[in-house]
Amino acid sequence: MSDGRRADARRNYAHILAVAEEEVAAHGSGASLEQIARTANVGSATVRRHFPTRRALLEAVSAKRIAALCARAVELTGEDDSRKALLTWLDEVVSYSVSARGLAAALAYDGPTHENSCSAAIEEAGDPLLRRAARDGVVAPETTVADLITLIVGIVLATEHYPDPAARADRLFRLAVAGLSPRDDHRSP
Numbered sequence: 001m002s003d004g005r006r007a008d009a010r011r012n013y014a015h016i017l018a019v020a021e022e023e024v025a026a027h028g029s030g031a032s033l034e035q036i037a038r039t040a041n042v043g044s045a046t047v048r049r050h051f052p053t054r055r056a057l058l059e060a061v062s063a064k065r066i067a068a069l070c071a072r073a074v075e076l077t078g079e080d081d082s083r084k085a086l087l088t089w090l091d092e093v094v095s096y097s098v099s100a101r102g103l104a105a106a107l108a109y110d111g112p113t114h115e116n117s118c119s120a121a122i123e124e125a126g127d128p129l130l131r132r133a134a135r136d137g138v139v140a141p142e143t144t145v146a147d148l149i150t151l152i153v154g155i156v157l158a159t160e161h162y163p164d165p166a167a168r169a170d171r172l173f174r175l176a177v178a179g180l181s182p183r184d185d186h187r188s189p
Contacts, residue, residue: 013050016040017060020051024061028160029105033057059118062103065096066118070125077128083138086129087177090148093122094173097156098166104156107149122149151176 019040023031033054037047051057072092079085097104107119126145133139152173159168 012042012046016042016047016050020057021061024058025101028101029054029058031057058103058105062100062107062118065100065103066121069093069096070121073125073129077132082129082133082136086126086133086139089126089129090152090177091170091173093126093149094152094156094169095166097152098159098169101160104153104160108153108157119146119149 016036020031020036023036023039033047033051034044036057037044040047051060069089069092073089076085076089079088097107103118107122123145126148130139130143130145130148134141134143155169155172155176156165159165159172162168
């Protein structure tokens with residue numbers, strides 16, 4: 001199936017994307033576009049033609065993980081316990097975001113003038129889980145998926161330099177879910 005580009009342009013894009021994935025894995029969202037160009041053995045202009053902004057690069061690098069998280073949300077939608085289904089999915093979003101350097105930055109809200117395809121896809125996928133949990137009375141009805149993703153992005157970005165970012169992010173996520181006040185009916189994710 002053709003996407004309108006010449007075969008050599010598609011190969012070039014795939015090669016640059018593979019190099020970008022390695023660079024983002026190694027250096028996070030601040031990976032150097034110039035280093036990507038050098039490693040891919042292309043000019044900086046070629047990289048920028050394929051990825052005009054850092055956001056475009058991060059979204060492309062994160063596309064497979066975003067698709068997997070969206071598919072997982074669909075799988076969990078039919079679970080009996082709507083709270084558990086939502087928290088399982090959110091926990092996986094946290095885990096993916098910690099392990100996939102650059103994913104949290106790709107999900108970060110960039111202001112009203114920028115379309116964020118990663119956030120839009122995640123919000124659309126998570127909405128049925130959240131609506132069902134709200135309908136069941138296990139999540140505050142005013143909560144949005146955008147709220148939850150913003151919370152996760154904040155946790156992941158705040159913990160990325162800890163010696164064990166996954167453990168720290170998990171702890172903070174669980175604290176956010178449980179709330180600050182001890183309760184007799186306390187349920188952890």
